[in-house]
Amino acid sequence: MSKMPTVRPILDMNAYDGQMSGKNDQGNDLLARRTRNVGAASVLFYRDPIEMVSASGCWMTAADGTNYLDFYNNVPSVGHCHPKVVSAMADQAARLNINSRYLHQTTETYLDRLKATFPDHLDNIVLTCSGSEANDLALRIAQRGTGARGIIVTECAYHGNTATVTDISPSALKRGELPDHVVSIPAPSKLAYGDNIAAGFADAVNKAVTLLSDRGHGVAALIVDSIFSSDGVFSNPRGFLRLAVAVVHRAGGVFIADEVQPGFGRTGDAFWAFLRHDVIPDIVSMGKPMGNGFPMAGIVVRADLLAAFCEDVGYFNTFAASPLAAATGLAVLDVIRDENLLANAMVCGKYLREGLQHLADRDGRVSDIRGAGLFLGVDLSPSGEPDKPSGQLVGDVINAMRRQRVLIGAAGKYGQTLKIRPPLCLKRSEVDFFIEAFGKSLRECG
Amino acid sequence: MSKMPTVRPILDMNAYDGQMSGKNDQGNDLLARRTRNVGAASVLFYRDPIEMVSASGCWMTAADGTNYLDFYNNVPSVGHCHPKVVSAMADQAARLNINSRYLHQTTETYLDRLKATFPDHLDNIVLTCSGSEANDLALRIAQRGTGARGIIVTECAYHGNTATVTDISPSALKRGELPDHVVSIPAPSKLAYGDNIAAGFADAVNKAVTLLSDRGHGVAALIVDSIFSSDGVFSNPRGFLRLAVAVVHRAGGVFIADEVQPGFGRTGDAFWAFLRHDVIPDIVSMGKPMGNGFPMAGIVVRADLLAAFCEDVGYFNTFAASPLAAATGLAVLDVIRDENLLANAMVCGKYLREGLQHLADRDGRVSDIRGAGLFLGVDLSPSGEPDKPSGQLVGDVINAMRRQRVLIGAAGKYGQTLKIRPPLCLKRSEVDFFIEAFGKSLRECG
Secondary structure: OOOOOOOOHHHHOOEOOHHHHOOOOOOOOHHHHHHHHHHHHOOOEOOOOOEEEEEEEOEEEEOOOOEEEEOOOOOOOOOEOOHHHHHHHHHHHHHOOOOOOOEOHHHHHHHHHHHOOOOOOOOEEEEEOOHHHHHHHHHHHHHHHHOOOEEEEEOOOOOOOOHHHHOOOHHHOOOOOOOOOEEEEOOOOHHHHOOOHHHHHHHHHHHHHHHHHHOOOOEEEEEEEOOOOOOOOOOOOOOOHHHHHHHHHHOOOEEEEEOOOOOOOOOOOOOOHHHHHOOOOOEEEEOHHHHEOEOOEEEEEOHHHHHHHHHHOOOOOOOOOOHHHHHHHHHHHHHHHHOOHHHHHHHHHHHHHHHHHHHHHHOOOEEEEEEEOOEEEEEEOOOOOOOOOOOHHHHHHHHHHHHOOEEOEEEOOOOOEEEEOOOOOOOHHHHHHHHHHHHHHHHHOO | OOOOOOOOHHHHOOEOOHHHHOOOOOOOOHHHHHHHHHHHHOOOEOOOOOEEEEEEEOEEEEOOOOEEEEOOOOOOOOOEOOHHHHHHHHHHHHHOOOOOOOEOHHHHHHHHHHHOOOOOOOOEEEEEOOHHHHHHHHHHHHHHHHOOOEEEEEOOOOOOOOHHHHOOOHHHOOOOOOOOOEEEEOOOOHHHHOOOHHHHHHHHHHHHHHHHHHOOOOEEEEEEEOOOOOOOOOOOOOOOHHHHHHHHHHOOOEEEEEOOOOOOOOOOOOOOHHHHHOOOOOEEEEOHHHHEOEOOEEEEEOHHHHHHHHHHOOOOOOOOOOHHHHHHHHHHHHHHHHOOHHHHHHHHHHHHHHHHHHHHHHOOOEEEEEEEOOEEEEEEOOOOOOOOOOOHHHHHHHHHHHHOOEEOEEEOOOOOEEEEOOOOOOOHHHHHHHHHHHHHHHHHOO
């Protein structure tokens, strides 16, 4: 781990490194083939990567027969390979899978259902294939609608992988600086802003507005992941975003709520994480769990902003909003409703927090527990002092938990936060399994 | 049609226009719901859009029971809802659908198979969800690898919908200019370059190189659709691209072959359309037919270029290269091989050209027939004079052919080209159906 940078853990933390491993990649085993095929762009979990073969519910099965409890992957959010989603996808794929330039009943039914989960002023939906495409489009709409170029982001934000959204994703940079039109501010943590997070965060946004104005860009948008996933998971106190959103609106900018990670009920108390802040986004982007693994994403947006944008270029996306995407997305919405997954995220999330708190009471290295529903962030501090963050212990614990058959990842500026986001169909017995594995792993890393 | 601009037909030609239609969009019919849901971003075929319900082979079925022969959609390239592709997708979706940070046999098998279709020097593959993401990444790799920023494109090029690739897609612009670092040149047509297309096109690239150099950008890449799809389909003479590619290489730039539209065997004589020119691309992008409608795309790239790029930011794509994408893509490769679709594209393409030539012999308005395999472009000139292009007749013919139950679209600077690209499983009887419908439509528009 010593060769790794202290910041930007998302892409690097705990990844397989061909040079470090000392393995001979000239062979014909799976890892060698992967390295040859994907080259420098290969990103794998764990120093000794896992070959997976199947998955169901909250569990994934490796080629060696080991079953892993998945507390990492927030895409298969209603459960791996959910039979209702799979069957909706298969049925539609056999019937019709075509672009959205023809009318289709299921597509509009899906859009109607999806729109109903948002506040009324968010009139229009544009579907895309990925969260990256969604955020890319959201930024362009914001810039067109405001006539300004500047974007405000948090310092470990991740908003995707296109050129434009990589520019606003500090956590994606291995080196180099953000471009001139992007200003980053600290995430809304106690460490950064003390006890009055709302005022502190709004003040930071205000300073960023001034800086962007001084640089001649103006402010097009404040964009934040509604639960600050890659910054380390910051959800409380409820409503802390209101002041910051008011600042950006006063400055003529729009507010983009990036729900790609927290959306679709993961926070338990609402379908979208921004709702806990009682704010009114001008654009909301969504993605990952939207098709439970089928590539689909999108934005919901004020009609006037979209209309202005479409005067210049319009937008068409070949694969998006197909009957196949719609049928799959509709099945995901059905399962969330029919299996009461929001309620389960609340109940199981509470039970999980209690277990974590119980561990924290006995082990001072568990220095903070944050989050909502089934999206939690747990800080680990080797010294027991929360204001001295370090990713070292988290890296060790992640690998220890893999041996305990639990998959989990890291977040935060120093990689000091365990990022917990199991499928929303989680059971109490699975929480028990996780807590026991976490306790053992902490002891092992003592 | 009179309100439409004469250039950039792709997004506008023949589209549903809510204002023009005079329909009441306050109702609850499908079109009204669509307009409410998608707003200004709604793009629909035909002045009176079609509601589709199912499709199989080369045919699509509308809600009113009408069967349409699909000569437009190049995504379901091995045939609509091909049972082997559908079943591979369904089986994998039921077993495992997860991101590529775990190893998976099918994923590497697919990448091995895909890589084998390319020249040896194209070492690495990076999968994405869409052709837009693929071209976005290709541009960034080109700019990083060359240290230059300038991009050379053709004047009606379309390379996708992200901010970065919209910048290099003249056909996507409803108004405004290309940015300073993008220079467009005329497509390789006789109209633009006379009889020596190779020399003329290379000379235009050379002038663009000088212009980009004068502007201080240098040249990062020449990027062209290998068959110039949206420019109007230009495929001959074989090898005409070689000189232009040599020019850009000498200037220090890379050559990106955009195979999103012509790739995967559509040209019949080879798996990739750039092969007919005997050129060596540094990056090839691919997409549309790759998953027969499942959202997948990607690039194949020189390992050194990818490695340089990954020093700065790396690349990870949540949905791409999943076991689901790999299993689906693999089934597409299997079907192309097992059903001899390249050979069929050659044979049926030849038969189709003969039918078109027969029509041209009797009707001077059919002024040029171009293309390869099952990707053809047919110019219609109301006056019978090929050097006086007009989209008017093509627009009328497209609507007449819809009444004859054939779906077809337009391309070219003035929308003067019928763009013909049926599924590769096309049968001779379906060619006959098309030719008869085309003949009738021409007479109807006489």
